[in-house]
Amino acid sequence: MWSTSNRRxxxxxxxxxxxxxxxxxxxxxxxxxxxxxxxxxxRAALILLDHNGYHAAQLIALRQALGIWPAR
Structure with missing residues (x-):
């Protein structure tokens, strides 16, 4: 799941x-x-970068909470 989400x-x-x-x-x-x-x-590029940065941070926070961070 992590690899797929990260790749997307x-x-x-x-x-x-x-x-x-x-x-x-x-x-x-x-x-x-x-x-x-x-x-x-x-503007679309800036929105995309902001949006994807937000979700990347969510994935990192989730992995930290689950104790599976840093990425392997």
Whole structure:
């Protein structure tokens, strides 16, 4: 479970990094699937990083509480 959850967080982060690092991507272009105006690519990247960081911290706290931290 830990490996799968960790991999999914890392994969999403790596995919977003690829988008942000692509010189052909306009970071200030609106995200087509956004529900609100002015929800641009850079904002989506920052939200993703914040969201995934929060959940990574939850997984770490859970492992610490279970006595199975640090990761092996």
């Amino acid at each position: 967080l890392l994969d999403a982060t790596e995919q977003m990094a690829g988008i942000v690092e692509d010189p052909n991507v306009d970071l200030y272009a609106n995200v087509p699937t956004a529900e609100k105006e002015h929800h641009h690519t850079l």
